[in-house]
Amino acid sequence: MSKSTLMSQFEICVTRTILFCRLLLNKSLLDMAAKTAKRRFRKSRRNVPIIDTSQARSNLEVLRMCLDDLGWKECISGHSANPNICWNAAGFHDGSRNYASLSARVNKFPGMSDVLCKSNLTRSLNAMRRLFPDEYKFYPRTWFLPEQREQFQKDANEIHKRDRKRQRPLTTFIVKPSDGSEGAGIYLVQDPTRCSAMNREHIVQEYIDRPLLINGLKFDVRIYVLIRQLDPLEILLYDEGLARFATVEYQAPSIKNLHEAFMHLTNYSLNKRSATYKHAVDVSQADASKRKFSLVWLQLAQSYNPEEVERAKRLIKEMINKTVIAILPELRVQYALAMPAATKQNQCFQIIGFDILLTDRLKPILLEVNSNPSLRIDYDHMNEVGKLVHEPSLIDEEIKRPLVRETLQLALDERPSQRIKNSTNHPIKPCSTHDSTRIRSDSESSLSNSSVSDSDLSNDTLQENVSESLEVIYPSTSEIDYEHMFLLEKVAFIYIELVLKRGYKALTNRPFRQLASICGIIDQGTPMSVIDILYVQIFSKCKQYASQSPATGLDFSVFIEAFFLLSRRKYPNSSLLGSVTELIDSCIHHLNLKSEL
Numbered sequence: 001m002s003k004s005t006l007m008s009q010f011e012i013c014v015t016r017t018i019l020f021c022r023l024l025l026n027k028s029l030l031d032m033a034a035k036t037a038k039r040r041f042r043k044s045r046r047n048v049p050i051i052d053t054s055q056a057r058s059n060l061e062v063l064r065m066c067l068d069d070l071g072w073k074e075c076i077s078g079h080s081a082n083p084n085i086c087w088n089a090a091g092f093h094d095g096s097r098n099y100a101s102l103s104a105r106v107n108k109f110p111g112m113s114d115v116l117c118k119s120n121l122t123r124s125l126n127a128m129r130r131l132f133p134d135e136y137k138f139y140p141r142t143w144f145l146p147e148q149r150e151q152f153q154k155d156a157n158e159i160h161k162r163d164r165k166r167q168r169p170l171t172t173f174i175v176k177p178s179d180g181s182e183g184a185g186i187y188l189v190q191d192p193t194r195c196s197a198m199n200r201e202h203i204v205q206e207y208i209d210r211p212l213l214i215n216g217l218k219f220d221v222r223i224y225v226l227i228r229q230l231d232p233l234e235i236l237l238y239d240e241g242l243a244r245f246a247t248v249e250y251q252a253p254s255i256k257n258l259h260e261a262f263m264h265l266t267n268y269s270l271n272k273r274s275a276t277y278k279h280a281v282d283v284s285q286a287d288a289s290k291r292k293f294s295l296v297w298l299q300l301a302q303s304y305n306p307e308e309v310e311r312a313k314r315l316i317k318e319m320i321n322k323t324v325i326a327i328l329p330e331l332r333v334q335y336a337l338a339m340p341a342a343t344k345q346n347q348c349f350q351i352i353g354f355d356i357l358l359t360d361r362l363k364p365i366l367l368e369v370n371s372n373p374s375l376r377i378d379y380d381h382m383n384e385v386g387k388l389v390h391e392p393s394l395i396d397e398e399i400k401r402p403l404v405r406e407t408l409q410l411a412l413d414e415r416p417s418q419r420i421k422n423s424t425n426h427p428i429k430p431c432s433t434h435d436s437t438r439i440r441s442d443s444e445s446s447l448s449n450s451s452v453s454d455s456d457l458s459n460d461t462l463q464e465n466v467s468e469s470l471e472v473i474y475p476s477t478s479e480i481d482y483e484h485m486f487l488l489e490k491v492a493f494i495y496i497e498l499v500l501k502r503g504y505k506a507l508t509n510r511p512f513r514q515l516a517s518i519c520g521i522i523d524q525g526t527p528m529s530v531i532d533i534l535y536v537q538i539f540s541k542c543k544q545y546a547s548q549s550p551a552t553g554l555d556f557s558v559f560i561e562a563f564f565l566l567s568r569r570k571y572p573n574s575s576l577l578g579s580v581t582e583l584i585d586s587c588i589h590h591l592n593l594k595s596e597l
């Protein structure tokens with residue numbers, strides 16, 4: 001046998017020995033890992049989170065998938081003594097639980113469905129636009145019907161007069177029921193007198209007639225946002241969404257096509273009935289009538305430069321933050337109404353759905369915000385024999401399953417500063433923590449300093465606390481400063497102090513008088529009788545149109561209007577922003593609220 005042959009056999013033997021040792025080592029490591037996993041599992045089962053799903057209803061399928069993914073327990077009876085999370089499909093008051101007596105977190109804020117109905121959302125945004133006109137241009141000009149019918153007709157005629165002067169097509173308006181959903185009751189008009197007789201509240205807006213088109217079709221986008229807590233405020237943006245397409249090629253609105261719902265409206269519930277609707281057969285289908293928003297961004301990248309696309313993404317984040325800031329005062333009041341004994345408004349969290357339209361210049365426009373975005377992961381359609389059947393929706397499952405799973409994890413995470421996406425090595429700038437959200441004890445951790453120091457956390461622990469798909473967008477690391485936009489949140493605390501803490505459900509004449517008195521509005525020029533008349537006028541106007549307002553007084557949205565009126569009367573030489581700021585400072589001083597803000 002030659003020397004080279006012996007060397008070859010020796011090398012083979014050595015190689016086999018090395019491979020065998022590696023196999024033994026790998027098996028040993030796997031066995032150790034399995035034993036460690038079993039020990040951790042047995043230990044963790046003692047403290048596995050319990051999720052009350054007794055009110056989950058349409059959310060139940062995706063919720064159970066997520067609980068299975070996480071290895072968490074489900075309580076379907078609603079009788080668990082102390083669940084970690086109560087998951088409701090519709091609203092905070094689903095079922096008969098008294099959440100104030102539980103430590104469980106609830107996936108709905110009190111009153112959110114009312115706060116986000118079209119008319120109330122518009123009032124919140126309009127109030128902010130009056131104070132900060134340059135910050136709130138992302139929402140179309142809006143009128144309330146029947147409350148502002150005459151004003152709408154007058155304004156529409158002026159707009160059309162300007163259109164004719166500039167020789168451009170007449171502006172179209174879109175009419176929507178305030179409490180409507182799924183596209184029901186929506187229609188387009190150009191003649192302002194053609195708004196049909198109404199027995200419920202509607203809003204009417206200028207129609208966006210130059211939307212961004214893909215393959216000639218109009219579309220909007222459902223974007224998912226998680227409000228994780230209020231103290232301090234934390235907003236997270238999900239990195240995927242649903243683009244929902246119309247099913248008839250778009251044409252600029254005219255008298256001939258105003259009735260074409262499949263052309264002008266993008267609602268899924270409406271367009272799925274169209275003969276040209278395309279169900280997605282896989283999640284990467286680029287021509288489906290409902291497709292992933294990430295696919296749309298890829299398509300837009302072929303027509304727009306990267307700077308334009310990134311600017312659109314940034315504007316969407318800013319829009320979301322500003323909208324949540326606009327509804328925050330009403331959320332605080334609703335929370336205090338539902339749980340007056342709460343010292344910290346952190347028991348609730350909620351996924352909400354932003355519906356956004358992009359113009360042909362990639363400018364995002366807010367259409368509405370849905371308090372209960374669908375979490376269904378199936379779709380229904382008529383089969384060949386005309387029977388309604390339900391089929392799994394791959395695209396809905398791919399988008400909504402991670403959304404719900406990560407929301408559950410974040411709902412029980414006590415270290416928000418560890419979840420800033422891609423920021424374990426980039427600490428948050430200490431801006432944007434506004435005064436009014438500092439309602440917590442000194443022992444509680446701040447956003448920039450976790451209650452558990454980084455040195456106490458392993459790399460694995462840090463990684464587990466960073467959400468894969470939910471990015472914290474407030475507190476913000478961007479250049480924009482949101483601090484000044486929390487002004488009306490202070491008005492909410494004034495309302496809570498004057499009304500709710502004194503046993504009232506709404507602002508009656510007595511606390512209204514007290515407000516005028518403590519702020520020094522009542523004097524020789526403005527006697528108490530004038531304040532009484534002002535209250536009666538505001539109350540009468542409120543009751544004439546606001547069907548859901550309390551019968552005994554002014555709700556918070558009307559109180560804001562009254563507060564604006566009082567501020568102008570007290571400080572007539574200041575701008576509205578200046579007068580409101582001065583009146584707020586005066587109220588805080590006289591009501592001794594500085595310790596709470």
